[in-house]
Amino acid sequence: MEKLAQRSVFNIAYWSLKTKLTLAFLLLGLLPAMITSSIITMYAVEDVEYKVSQSLEAINQIKKSQIETFFEQRVSDITVLANTIGNLDEQNYDAYFTDYIKQYDYYDLFLVDKQGMIFYTQAKEADYQTNILNGKYASSNLGQLIQQVRNTGSYGIVDFQPYAPSNGDPAAFIAIPIKGSDIILALQLSSDGTNQIMAVRDGMGETGESYLVGEDKLMRSNSFLDPTGRSLMASFAGNVANNGVDTEAVSLALAGEHGVGIIKDYNGNNVLSAYDNIKIDNFNWVILSEIDQAEAFASVYEGIFFAIVLIIICAIIVSLLGLYFSKKIANPIIAASSFATKIAEGDLSNKIEVHAYDEVGALQVALSAMVNNLRSMIGDLADIAMQQGTTADELASVTEQTSASVTEQQRQTEQVVTATTEMGASVREIASTTANASNICEDIQSKSKQGAEHIEETYQALISLGAKTKETAIEMSKLRDDSDQIANMLGVIKQVAEQTNLLALNAAIEAARAGDQGRGFAVVADEVRNLAQSTQKSTKEIEVIIEAIVSGSSAIVETMNDNVIQTDKVQEIAYQANQINADVALSVEGISDMVAQIAAATEQQSVTIDEIAQNIEGINTGTCETEQAVRHIAESSNELSNMANTLNNETKKFRLTAA
Secondary structure (H helix, E strand, O other): OHHHHHHHHHOHHHOOHHHHHHHHHHHHHHHHHHHHHHHHHHHHHHHHHHHHHHHHHHHHHHHHHHHHHHHHHHHHHHHHHHHHHOOOOHHHHHHHHHHHHHHOOEEEEEEEOOOOEEEEEOOOOOOOOOEOOOOOOOOOHHHHHHHHHHHHOOOEEEEEEEOHHHOOOEEEEEEEEOOOOOOEEEEEEOOHHHHHHHHOOOOOOOOOEEEEEEOOOEEOOOOOOOOOOOOHHHHHHOOHHHHEOOOHHHHHHHOOOOEEEEEEOOOOOEEEEEEEEEEEOOEEEEEEEEEEHHHHOHHHHHHHHHHHHHHHHHHHHHHHHHHHHHHHHOOOOOOOHHHHHHHHOOEOOOOOOOOOOOHHHHHHHHHHHHHHHHHHHHHHHHHHHHHHHHHHHHHHHHHHHHHHHHHHHHHHHHHHHHHHHHHHHHHHHHHHHHHHHHHHHHHHHHHHHHHHHHHHHHHHHHHHHHHHHHHHHHHHHHHHHHHHHHHHHHHHHHHHHHHHHHHHHHHHHHHHHHHHHHHHHHHHHHHHHHHHHHHHHHHHHHHHHHHHHHHHHHHHHHHHHHHHHHHHHHHHHHHHHHHHHHHHHHHHHHHHHHHHHHHHHHHHHHHHHHHHHHHHHHHHHHHHHHHHHHHHHHHHHHHHHHHHHHHHHHHOOOEOOOO
């Protein structure tokens, strides 16, 4: 008996109908609810995780794009500034640069000569008037950047590192050589720009934050959750363990990976983390967007708690109802089994007659009502199955048309992608050609300045030559006049010599008449006559020479006068050439400025076209996903049509009217 009692307790075959019905009500009421709640909870967790992951990844990509754009704007700023400095007066440097760094949010501005001497800074800190290449700050990140720019001849950016002249605060720099000179322009970046980008937390709840980490796993932006211990300043002043971030997400991003996952954050909390890598010139940053797992799944946890409470309430209600109805229907069930058997066989054409108004009568009424309802429901179900089949066929037709449209859209999008790529290549080629044109204009401008200097030197030499030629012409005129005077004086000397010769001859004749007494005087008279004849001969020779000098002087004076006239003409031509060359220099300078503006605009256009190409590629990807979704809809439509046919065949198994 004891064994029989134990067997009756654990063997369901020995349970009472009341117990069975109560347990059945409880299981039928709770098991679907528990299964449904579990499935809903599982899908809710997956859905929330997917949505939060997508949101974090979208935030991460937006901020990554903003950071990249921030540095592209810094490159554009320093490029335009480098092209502008050549047009500035050195006296206006300080006022212009002070306004510039305030307007564009830079910390400081540097000008470094070819020896590495910092000969200008706006902040005038300790690095002013020091040599950044071999001085005490040569090992700083600014010193390394200046050396890099000197070697490459192109712009460069250096990551944040403690910079002693700025009180040891972390500083990043960007530098570029100024064309046409040996000067390097450098800008000290402020961390405010990147911090402002990362501080935007719209839609990130109470524990969500985005921050930047460097290759050294130190902070590159301030943390929202730990602004004191994990700020840019605190991170470089401390260490990675206490002030940096060394998590699984950071390691994956530094390895070149990107994605979303649940990890332990720097506080040891489970977080949902989106991570990616940002390439900036010669260094990498990691960008992370995170939110605590507890906050991300808070709505799911609330739903689970509500479901558990609801299941407990349902269990109580179902248990009570089971006890009540099992008492009411336990005994009359057998009487109604025959009618139920026919129903089980699919015969809904029979009717049950109610002879009692107790539990059996209630069961019979319920069975009768159930049969009527089943008859109506199955009839409606048959109609719905037919309508469902028709609708499924129409849906399949519409899906085929949609698939064709999506395929055509994909083809056109691919053509747009190809055209945009070709346009981007053309714009880059234009940018290259514009850069070459800018270099040619600068070369022309330099040679034009050299030509202007040579023309100016020639012009001044011609002026000097003209003046000296005029002076020479005047002197030659004086020489001709002096020669004429000498000729006149020679005429007088010639006449005197002739008279002297005549007097000497007369004296000789008189001396001869005097005989011996006049012999001495005759000798003197002969000497005087010889001297007079010699004077006449020399006078004739001098006269010939003077005539030649006068003739040559006249020719030289005429030539000098012609030279003066020609020199004046050449001076006028040189002056006009100098003016024309000055106009050419101004035109070339204007063209050079316009070419520089075109180059900057073309570079910006190239960046915009690349962004358009990426967006169109995204549209193309979305179109492919849409095409796959349409195919899935088509497959589902076919399955729905098959299910409608199956349902229609199943309803035909029921006999709804009497034969």
